[in-house]
Amino acid sequence: MTKVITYGTYDLFHEGHYRLLQRAKQLGDYLIVGVTTEEYDRTRGKLNVIDSLMTRIDNVKKTGFADEIIIEESTGQKFRDIQKYQIDIFTVGSDWTGQFDYLKDYCEVVYLERTKNISSTMLRTRNKRIQRIGIIGTGRIAERFIPEAKLVSGVSVQGVFNPHQESARRFAKKWEIDAYEKLEEFYEMVDAVYVASPHDTHYGYIKSAIDHGKHVLCEKPMVLERSQAEELFNYAKSKDLVLVEGIKTAYCPGFANLLGVACSGMIGSVRDIEACFTKLEDLESRELTDIKCGGSFTELGSYVMLPVIKLLGREYEQLVFQTVKDEKGLDIFTKAFFKYPNGMATATCGLGVKAEGRLMIAGTKGYIVAEAPWWKTKYFEVHFEDPGKVEKFSDCFLGDGLRYEISDFLSMINGSSKNEFKLTRGESIAMAGIIEGFLKENRYCENMGS
Ligand code: CTP
Numbered sequence: 318m319t320k321v322i323t324y325g326t327y328d329l330f331h332e333g334h335y336r337l338l339q340r341a342k343q344l345g346d347y348l349i350v351g352v353t354t355e356e357y358d359r360t361r362g363k364l365n366v367i368d369s370l371m372t373r374i375d376n377v378k379k380t381g382f383a384d385e386i387i388i389e390e391s392t393g394q395k396f397r398d399i400q401k402y403q404i405d406i407f408t409v410g411s412d413w414t415g416q417f418d419y420l421k422d423y424c425e426v427v428y429l430e431r432t433k434n435i436s437s438t439m440l441r442t443r444n445k446r447i448q449r450i451g452i453i454g455t456g457r458i459a460e461r462f463i464p465e466a467k468l469v470s471g472v473s474v475q476g477v478f479n480p481h482q483e484s485a486r487r488f489a490k491k492w493e494i495d496a497y498e499k500l501e502e503f504y505e506m507v508d509a510v511y512v513a514s515p516h517d518t519h520y521g522y523i524k525s526a527i528d529h530g531k532h533v534l535c536e537k538p539m540v541l542e543r544s545q546a547e548e549l550f551n552y553a554k555s556k557d558l559v560l561v562e563g564i565k566t567a568y569c570p571g572f573a574n575l576l577g578v579a580c581s582g583m584i585g586s587v588r589d590i591e592a593c594f595t596k597l598e599d600l601e602s603r604e605l606t607d608i609k610c611g612g613s614f615t616e617l618g619s620y621v622m623l624p625v626i627k628l629l630g631r632e633y634e635q636l637v638f639q640t641v642k643d644e645k646g647l648d649i650f651t652k653a654f655f656k657y658p659n660g661m662a663t664a665t666c667g668l669g670v671k672a673e674g675r676l677m678i679a680g681t682k683g684y685i686v687a688e689a690p691w692w693k694t695k696y697f698e699v700h701f702e703d704p705g706k707v708e709k710f711s712d713c714f715l716g717d718g719l720r721y722e723i724s725d726f727l728s729m730i731n732g733s734s735k736n737e738f739k740l741t742r743g744e745s746i747a748m749a750g751i752i753e754g755f756l757k758e759n760r761y762c763e764n765m766g767s
Contacts, residue, residue: 319347320349321342321345322395322398322406324353324395327352328366329437330373334376336432337432338350338382339380342383348384349386351398352370352373352388355369356574357390357391361713362468365441365471399423400423408427441471447471447473449509450475451497452476452478452510452513453503453513453526459488464716468716472727475495476507508730511534516615519539527558530558531558532559534723535561535562535563537562537563537564537619538748540749541752542750543753561725561740565717568724568740569718572692575687578699585682587678588679592623593621594620595674597668604616608647612759613640613648613650613668625655629655631747634657634658649667653665674691675687675688675689685700694712695711696711
């Protein structure tokens with residue numbers, strides 16, 4: 318019996334997939350089809366897959382060509398499957414020609430001609446206009462956004478707005494996009510906005526973007542007051558627009574996996590979380606000189622609050638801040654202590670103070686530990702009472718990681734709510750409330766607000 322194997326995502330099942338499977342089946346007597354998991358697709362940079370794994374498997378099944386369907390979840394699996402299932406022929410479409418020649422030592426490798434003029438990518442973007450994104454702000458994070466957005470099919474960065482026209486022009490020239498001096502003209506040319514301006518300008522820009530009917534992805538912290546977050550989410554909803562706070566950790570595959578493990582029961586019930594993120598910054602940097610909105614907690618608090626709010630929730634009984642301040646009164650090291658009915662947490666951040674940046678989640682059966690940079694989670698371990706027993710998990714985190722939040726933002730614009738759980742409106746509102754409380758205690762709150 319000749320055994321054949323082939324792999325694919327099979328998103329939005331189309332004629333190209335059907336013809337590939339038909340010919341794959343004709344190559345032998347028994348066909349095994351590997352269907353990729355969503356996590357695996359994300360780690361290899363294939364974002365925006367629309368159909369669920371079950372739907373994709375179902376569609377492959379319906380063709381009647383597959384004798385067996387397996388799940389493909391990691392790189393290197395093909396090599397193992399070929400030996401495990403004693404495969405005679407490995408086949409894929411000609412778009413992969415040459416890329417699987419390394420398997421020739423183990424079986425025959427056949428590249429079947431790809432069906433022309435059809436692909437899942439084409440179907441995903443058909444009827445969906447490419448979303449033209451405009452960037453507000455020209456700082457470091459805006460610089461990182463453009464190369465990441467290029468990797469997400471379905472979006473294009475159209476232009477940039479900065480009231481400082483020279484900065485806008487310089488930025489636009491570097492990235493070969495348009496610079497806009499007037500906000501009205503900028504809004505006319507874009508469908509969605511990425512807000513990467515100074516924190517205290519976020520509220521005003523988000524509001525005006527929504528006024529103009531634009532979807533918004535806003536850098537963290539989205540706003541500095543709870544009521545502002547509530548108002549903006551309600552406003553966006555009333556106009557059927559998407560508003561997302563861009564805490565990139567929330568959208569990265571490794572962190573999602575870590576939360577999944579924490580909730581799976583593997584470590585029992587969560588009782589304590591310690592999250593720490595510190596950064597040494599130039600003393601002249603905005604973060605350490607902006608007396609109103611700089612400082613460690615406004616800069617990094619969103620990252621360290623995230624695992625706490627995600628795992629222990631928003632209903633804490635007590636929240637206490639302790640800070641170390643510089644001579645200007647700006648917090649350079651902050652600890653937020655949370656007390657819950659059945660647990661507690663410490664969210665620690667520092668700017669200009671270096672500490673071991675790790676995330677530790679203690680439970681009644683074991684604990685999870687992820688070392689810095691856990692906010693770009695690639696690897697974490699689960700430890701138990703028996704020190705010899707350690708479970709290890711790794712995930713891919715590609716580039717600067719903004720591609721994951723951009724891709725989820727796009728899928729929300731296109732009507733899918735499947736990724737909204739990664740950072741809910743309620744969680745963003747709760748974090749805005751915590752930042753508000755922190756600033757009231759530690760800053761000159763009369764200057765705050767819109
Ligand atoms: N395939 C094909 N002809 C097409 C599209 C896909 O023969 N027009 C083959 C691929 O070469 C692969 C299998 O179908 O062997 C599954 O491909 P998959 O990546 O799921 O489909 P694509 O349409 O190429 O997906 P995408 O656009 O997301 O890359």
